[in-house]
Amino acid sequence: MSSLEEKIDEAKKLSLQITKETEDDRLMTLSVGPQHPGSGHFRFTIKVDGDYIVFVDPDPGYVHRGHEKMCEYRNHFQNIPHLERPVIHDSCNITYAYSLAVEDLVGITVPRRGQFIRALASELSRLSYTLYWLAIYGIFLGHSTMFMWPAGDRELLIDLLERLSGARVTNAFNIPGGVRNDIPYNFKEKCLAQVNYFETRLKEYEDIFYNNPLLRQRTEGVGILTKEDAIKLGVTGSVLRASGVPFDVRKVEPYDVYDEIEFNVQYMKTCDSFARAYVPVLDMRESCHIIRQLLDKMPDSGDVREKLQFNIKSSPGETYKRVESGRGALGYHVVSDGTPRPYRVKASVGSFRNLLALPFLLTGSKLGDMPAIYWSLNYWPVEADR
Amino acid sequence: MEKTNTENNQTNLIEVKEEKSNLLSSSLINSITTNFGDQVKLVYKKENRSKIMVSPENLVETALYLRNNHGFDHAESASGTDYPADNQIEINYHLGSYSNTDYYPYILVLSTRVDRTDPKSNSLINIFPSVEYHERETYEMLGVFFLGHPRNERFILPEDWADMPPLRKDFRIKGR
Amino acid sequence: MNTATGFIKALESGTKHIVLKRFTFRYPQEKLKFVGDGYQFDPKKGVGIAGTRGRHILFHDKCTGCQLCAIACEGIAEAITMVKVDEQWKQNKKSIMPQIDYGKCVFCGLCVDACPFYALYMTNDYELSSFTKSHLIYTPAQLAVKPKYDGEVEIKIGSRGAYHGR
Ligand code: SF4
Ligand code: SF4
Numbered sequence: 001m002s003s004l005e006e007k008i009d010e011a012k013k014l015s016l017q018i019t020k021e022t023e024d025d026r027l028m029t030l031s032v033g034p035q036h037p038g039s040g041h042f043r044f045t046i047k048v049d050g051d052y053i054v055f056v057d058p059d060p061g062y063v064h065r066g067h068e069k070m071c072e073y074r075n076h077f078q079n080i081p082h083l084e085r086p087v088i089h090d091s092c093n094i095t096y097a098y099s100l101a102v103e104d105l106v107g108i109t110v111p112r113r114g115q116f117i118r119a120l121a122s123e124l125s126r127l128s129y130t131l132y133w134l135a136i137y138g139i140f141l142g143h144s145t146m147f148m149w150p151a152g153d154r155e156l157l158i159d160l161l162e163r164l165s166g167a168r169v170t171n172a173f174n175i176p177g178g179v180r181n182d183i184p185y186n187f188k189e190k191c192l193a194q195v196n197y198f199e200t201r202l203k204e205y206e207d208i209f210y211n212n213p214l215l216r217q218r219t220e221g222v223g224i225l226t227k228e229d230a231i232k233l234g235v236t237g238s239v240l241r242a243s244g245v246p247f248d249v250r251k252v253e254p255y256d257v258y259d260e261i262e263f264n265v266q267y268m269k270t271c272d273s274f275a276r277a278y279v280p281v282l283d284m285r286e287s288c289h290i291i292r293q294l295l296d297k298m299p300d301s302g303d304v305r306e307k308l309q310f311n312i313k314s315s316p317g318e319t320y321k322r323v324e325s326g327r328g329a330l331g332y333h334v335v336s337d338g339t340p341r342p343y344r345v346k347a348s349v350g351s352f353r354n355l356l357a358l359p360f361l362l363t364g365s366k367l368g369d370m371p372a373i374y375w376s377l378n379y380w381p382v383e384a385d386r
Numbered sequence: 387m388e389k390t391n392t393e394n395n396q397t398n399l400i401e402v403k404e405e406k407s408n409l410l411s412s413s414l415i416n417s418i419t420t421n422f423g424d425q426v427k428l429v430y431k432k433e434n435r436s437k438i439m440v441s442p443e444n445l446v447e448t449a450l451y452l453r454n455n456h457g458f459d460h461a462e463s464a465s466g467t468d469y470p471a472d473n474q475i476e477i478n479y480h481l482g483s484y485s486n487t488d489y490y491p492y493i494l495v496l497s498t499r500v501d502r503t504d505p506k507s508n509s510l511i512n513i514f515p516s517v518e519y520h521e522r523e524t525y526e527m528l529g530v531f532f533l534g535h536p537r538n539e540r541f542i543l544p545e546d547w548a549d550m551p552p553l554r555k556d557f558r559i560k561g562r
Numbered sequence: 563m564n565t566a567t568g569f570i571k572a573l574e575s576g577t578k579h580i581v582l583k584r585f586t587f588r589y590p591q592e593k594l595k596f597v598g599d600g601y602q603f604d605p606k607k608g609v610g611i612a613g614t615r616g617r618h619i620l621f622h623d624k625c626t627g628c629q630l631c632a633i634a635c636e637g638i639a640e641a642i643t644m645v646k647v648d649e650q651w652k653q654n655k656k657s658i659m660p661q662i663d664y665g666k667c668v669f670c671g672l673c674v675d676a677c678p679f680y681a682l683y684m685t686n687d688y689e690l691s692s693f694t695k696s697h698l699i700y701t702p703a704q705l706a707v708k709p710k711y712d713g714e715v716e717i718k719i720g721s722r723g724a725y726h727g728r
Binding site for chain 3: 078163172180185194212
């Protein structure tokens with residue numbers, strides 16, 4: 001008989017426990033992603049108290065492919081096609097940094113015409129990446145015209161990249177030693193015409209999207225990342241420039257021919273989501289400006305590539321080279337032990353660094369502001385996972 | 387909205403730049419060596435880059451000094467390299483500065499070597515909050531335990547990862 | 563700018579597009595015009611010649627069976643295997659030639675860069691879909707066929723916006 005009473009007692013205790021827990025369970029846990037159509041291959045768990053987010057835990061890794069380990073099994077040329085996979089829209093920039101690092105280890109300089117052409121390719125691919133990002137930002141705020149327009153106009157730039165390199169997105173164009181091929185005939189005129197036309201389209205974007213009162217209401221004053229916090233969190237790229245730090249690798253540490261090009265580092269001081277969405281557009285304008293100068297100043301003839309052996313041995317040592325990608329500073333730390341294969345490759349990518357700002361900004365904001373904040377971080381999940 | 391106007395005197399741009407950065411390198415290294423003596427070893431000094439090697443005990447101290455006196459305020463990356471031949475793992479912090487405009491192009495590599503069989507190192511998370519995810523990644527990729535880091539746990543790898551840390555050199559990819 | 567003018571401007575810039583030309587084109591009937599005959603490589607100069615990187619073309623009279631293309635692809639996609647062919651060429655003693663699996667190939671073109679005998683190029687043909695995976699494996703005989711590709715539209719910039727035209 002005692003056993004029955006004990007059991008009842010236990011059951012009482014248990015139910016008491018449960019009710020006690022459910023009583024103050026105000027918080028609801030939501031999982032955003034990885035199947036969410038806009039979050040990318042990325043998941044974060046959020047806890048909401050009513051409408052307010054109180055806890056954020058990012059969980060990347062859904063598209064981790066062991067990129068850095070793969071590099072250790074391939075030589076410097078074989079690394080190029082798989083290195084550009086994380087951000088195929090920005091493939092010329094991501095291979096640019098690796099090429100610079102390998103050239104530094106091998107100890108060669110690229111012919112001048114080659115430097116111009118790869119700077120041109122990287123500007124084109126930065127533009128096409130930024131348009132892709134803008135398209136997703138638009139659809140995420142419920143503005144489907146802003147998805148169609150950039151996605152269509154991106155074709156102008158993809159077409160140029162295809163003429164230049166032969167592939168639409170996975171270009172494999174910048175390799176250690178220069179570029180794969182020279183520019184085709186009448187490329188300059190076509191490039192000029194299409195980039196000029198593209199610049200007029202940017203004005204229309206402003207009318208329909210950036211000056212649209214709906215967008216302004218949804219983004220202005222949302223997700224404030226002050227200058228001090230931005231510096232503390234070590235964010236980069238447009239997120240940093242939107243917080244009032246004029247830092248652009250092309251300006252502060254000019255690689256290749258960027259020290260001969262005149263352009264301004266665009267930044268804003270409002271620190272909110274709107275600034276983070278608007279700085280890339282200002283950057284695109286500067287990019288158009290840079291492309292025109294590159295086409296103008298490019299030498300008419302000359303080598304484009306320093307021919308390296310396929311199995312080139314680099315001298316032992318290490319280097320850290322960075323470029324400005326569409327998502328901020330992108331650095332490659334390459335350690336070599338004198339064999340044709342790198343000993344260790346570490347990519348310091350903008351997305352991974354900007355990820356730290358996500359919990360910081362989302363905590364305390366409203367659930368409805370989540371898309372406006374999340375995509376304004378210029379976060380590319382595949383790049384962050386590597 | 388404001389635009390920056392960096393006026394460069396176009397003449398001798400390259401020479402001026404190079405001199406300046408080398409000065410920067412030298413003054414930085416001098417300041418470190420006068421403060422720490424031979425606790426800090428200089429590995430290399432290049433244009434806009436230099437690497438210093440400290441012992442694990444002095445890591446926090448050096449990082450604090452660099453932050454307070456030279457304005458290095460964030461880490462671009464924290465990573466590790468495995469050296470099985472020396473039975474050591476090297477931890478590299480690539481430090482940069484956003485608050486000191488002189489150091490904009492500069493990257494200082496602060497590195498330390500820990501024992502490979504039981505790798506432990508002090509976390510720099512209280513000095514540079516930006517290393518949080520980088521250190522967490524280094525923990526799972528190389529198995530370095532960061533003392534003082536709140537979450538030494540899985541980040542990018544699959545939840546059911548049960549093998550050794552994959553960026554160690556004795557972890558081989560299948561079939562290669 | 564107040565709210566009303568903001569909305570009006572946004573609507574205006576959208577409605578303007580009713581009179582603009584359509585940017586898209588009808589794909590299977592019309593095809594894009596590409597630069598040249600596909601990506602090629604000149605091993606003497608050490609630079610490529612710009613062109614689209616579609617499927618490969620193999621010149622049997624030039625291939626020596628040196629396997630350099632297969633070695634290059636080994637670390638990339640492992641798409642190339644060297645197979646025996648029943649042809650007698652005096653430069654190709656072993657009678658082996660590359661066979662490419664387009665289920666694996668990433669169209670990077672580094673095998674073209676590796677071939678020192680002008681034997682392997684790429685073409686404009688990118689329409690490679692098939693019903694089975696095994697049909698994607700192209701034997702040396704299939705690779706020797708020169709594809710027919712007649713794209714003719716390209717992007718034009720006119721007074722009424724950009725469009726695809728002949
Ligand atoms: S194009 Fe690239 S992936 Fe395809 S067969 Fe050639 S080397 Fe291999
Ligand atoms: S295609 Fe060129 S590289 Fe390949 S086996 Fe023939 S000759 Fe050699």
